[in-house]
Amino acid sequence: MFEAKKFVENSMKDIQKIVGKSRVISACSGGVDSTVTTVLVHKAVGDKLVAVFIDDGLRREGEPEFVVKTLKSLGIKTKFVDAKAEFFAVFKGKTDAEEKRKAFRDKFYKTLGKAAREEQIEFIAQGTIKADVIETVGGIKSQHNVLEQIGINPEIYGYKILEPLRELFKPDVRKVARELGLPKEISERMPFPGPALSLRVLGEVTPEKIALVRKATEIVEEETEKLGTFQNFAVLHNDKATGIKKGKRVYGNIVTVRIVDSQDAVTAKARQVPYEVLMRISERITGEIPSVVRCLYDITDKPPSTIEFE
Amino acid sequence: MFEAKKFVENSMKDIQKIVGKSRVISACSGGVDSTVTTVLVHKAVGDKLVAVFIDDGLRREGEPEFVVKTLKSLGIKTKFVDAKAEFFAVFKGKTDAEEKRKAFRDKFYKTLGKAAREEQIEFIAQGTIKADVIETVGGIKSQHNVLEQIGINPEIYGYKILEPLRELFKPDVRKVARELGLPKEISERMPFPGPALSLRVLGEVTPEKIALVRKATEIVEEETEKLGTFQNFAVLHNDKATGIKKGKRVYGNIVTVRIVDSQDAVTAKARQVPYEVLMRISERITGEIPSVVRCLYDITDKPPSTIEFE
Numbered sequence: 292m293f294e295a296k297k298f299v300e301n302s303m304k305d306i307q308k309i310v311g312k313s314r315v316i317s318a319c320s321g322g323v324d325s326t327v328t329t330v331l332v333h334k335a336v337g338d339k340l341v342a343v344f345i346d347d348g349l350r351r352e353g354e355p356e357f358v359v360k361t362l363k364s365l366g367i368k369t370k371f372v373d374a375k376a377e378f379f380a381v382f383k384g385k386t387d388a389e390e391k392r393k394a395f396r397d398k399f400y401k402t403l404g405k406a407a408r409e410e411q412i413e414f415i416a417q418g419t420i421k422a423d424v425i426e427t428v429g430g431i432k433s434q435h436n437v438l439e440q441i442g443i444n445p446e447i448y449g450y451k452i453l454e455p456l457r458e459l460f461k462p463d464v465r466k467v468a469r470e471l472g473l474p475k476e477i478s479e480r481m482p483f484p485g486p487a488l489s490l491r492v493l494g495e496v497t498p499e500k501i502a503l504v505r506k507a508t509e510i511v512e513e514e515t516e517k518l519g520t521f522q523n524f525a526v527l528h529n530d531k532a533t534g535i536k537k538g539k540r541v542y543g544n545i546v547t548v549r550i551v552d553s554q555d556a557v558t559a560k561a562r563q564v565p566y567e568v569l570m571r572i573s574e575r576i577t578g579e580i581p582s583v584v585r586c587l588y589d590i591t592d593k594p595p596s597t598i599e600f601e
Numbered sequence: 602m603f604e605a606k607k608f609v610e611n612s613m614k615d616i617q618k619i620v621g622k623s624r625v626i627s628a629c630s631g632g633v634d635s636t637v638t639t640v641l642v643h644k645a646v647g648d649k650l651v652a653v654f655i656d657d658g659l660r661r662e663g664e665p666e667f668v669v670k671t672l673k674s675l676g677i678k679t680k681f682v683d684a685k686a687e688f689f690a691v692f693k694g695k696t697d698a699e700e701k702r703k704a705f706r707d708k709f710y711k712t713l714g715k716a717a718r719e720e721q722i723e724f725i726a727q728g729t730i731k732a733d734v735i736e737t738v739g740g741i742k743s744q745h746n747v748l749e750q751i752g753i754n755p756e757i758y759g760y761k762i763l764e765p766l767r768e769l770f771k772p773d774v775r776k777v778a779r780e781l782g783l784p785k786e787i788s789e790r791m792p793f794p795g796p797a798l799s800l801r802v803l804g805e806v807t808p809e810k811i812a813l814v815r816k817a818t819e820i821v822e823e824e825t826e827k828l829g830t831f832q833n834f835a836v837l838h839n840d841k842a843t844g845i846k847k848g849k850r851v852y853g854n855i856v857t858v859r860i861v862d863s864q865d866a867v868t869a870k871a872r873q874v875p876y877e878v879l880m881r882i883s884e885r886i887t888g889e890i891p892s893v894v895r896c897l898y899d900i901t902d903k904p905p906s907t908i909e910f911e
Contacts, residue, residue, distance in 0.1 A: 587897035594845035
């Protein structure tokens with residue numbers, strides 16, 4: 292039986308021992324993993340920690356503001372890095388899923404390394420959890436925050452890695468969040484991948500496509516808030532399809548809605564969402580986003596599918 | 602109120618008058634529209650009609666054999682044209698939906714024109730119905746069997762057009778089919794587009810992709826036979842997505858299932874199919890077709906979507 296209180300106590304000692312007199316940076320995306328990591332390290336080393344929020348342009352509606360506000364309200368020194376243009380530049384011309392993940396990872400660690408040097412910091416804390424390690428090592432996906440396991444020495448980016456949650460599965464991370472007294476918006480927060488909305492634009496990632504999938508994601512989240520599912524999101528296809536808008540034939544965009552139940556993201560079940568909810572999502576997405584003519588619902592479990600499309 | 606009996610009597614007279622001593626060819630795909638047309642013309646002019654089945658390689662499992670057998674059992678002279686290789690050749694390198702439709706139409710009429718010349722025939726009978734005309738003229742889609750309406754003179758292909766059903770909507774065509782004593786497999790047959798499975802492969806059409814979507818279509822039809830819906834089918838995406846097969850991460854195919862209710866194809870509703878049926882379809886498609894990792898269900902009505910994807 293996992294004991295969150297004991298875990299926090301032991302972690303604090305471990306972190307203090309490892310970090311010593313060094314300074315630490317924590318890349319916080321606002322997800323439960325990275326926020327718990329940030330708060331845990333802050334509890335252990337106080338002002339020797341600087342939290343960094345990298346605005347990669349790929350976040351959900353209102354997310355950058357929410358994360359920065361939350362960190363500041365917890366008394367954590369916070370650095371905001373606007374890297375939107377740089378991230379979109381690396382995606383240019385890339386259509387392959389794995390290439391996109393690698394481009395994101397590389398730009399992410401370079402940006403973080405730059406912030407680390409500016410702040411004269413030796414350690415980077417990050418919210419890697421057990422499922423990330425298992426899936427990366429098992430070749431299921433290349434999790435962006437699992438460097439050593441795939442043979443990348445993080446020191447090439449100019450720092451050492453601190454991963455206090457790497458032995459935990461998601462439900463235990465949430466217990467730690469509650470133990471730390473974090474608000475519900477964090478402790479019960481839906482998982483959201485590191486490369487964010489870039490995984491939810493099939494084909495080349497552009498600011499316009501991200502804006503589209505951001506709007507669709509907002510609609511899906513609003514309409515499924517009460518379902519209490521593990522993860523709910525929208526994906527923009529690269530394929531197009533015919534539709535009818537204002538009585539005219541158009542060749543428009545396709546959006547897929549994915550809603551799954553899961554304990555730990557290692558396996559997942561497509562939720563059997565009531566049709567009235569699905570039809571309302573479909574009507575809103577095709578109604579509120581002019582270029583979308585078709586809305587699909589993902590009916591595949593993991594396996595044989597993954598939760599995300601890329 | 603539409604009277605099928607009267608319609609048949611009047612049509613026969615009209616057809617006899619128009620055709621005179623000429624000979625007629627009827628391109629029969631096995632769908633209710635083209636089969637009713639063929640049988641009606643046969644009833645009117647007897648052995649002056651030759652039915653042609655063009656095997657374009659794009660038909661559903663077992664369809665070519667079924668159509669030829671049905672026509673012969675009705676005592677109709679039938680010509681089978683194997684044009685599979687020619688059709689796949691024209692699709693090569695074409696990814697745009699409208700270009701694909703045009704390529705199909707052009708190859709279709711050239712093949713038919715060749716058969717007409719071989720049989721020294723003056724008229725081509727075809728199963729154009731009212732919805733085809735409305736949608737083509739309205740710019741909703743370019744129906745492959747509506748030539749004059751879009752400014753193409755069919756005589757360039759070497760014949761004149763005979764369209765006995767062009768004033769009828771689908772439910773009336775089915776009434777005529779029953780009046781003519783056609784078997785249920787024909788009179789109640791689900792609509793199937795002229796360009797067949799080529800519309801259900803997004804992106805370039807190849808024999809391998811057609812084989813994949815043919816198998817998926819068979820699964821959808823088997824599992825939804827008892828639903829009594831207007832149209833049920835599968836679509837193969839050009840986009841790919843990640844999945845897990847035999848414990849390994851793969852980048853595989855996506856198939857969408859579309860099941861709609863409609864009276865006349867002018868508007869349609871996505872059917873709220875019980876999830877147990879959808880999940881079984883998803884499991885069979887991802888289980889029986891090795892490259893498919895993800896199965897989606899179309900939750901869009903027409904409008905704003907169309908029934909088909911292209």
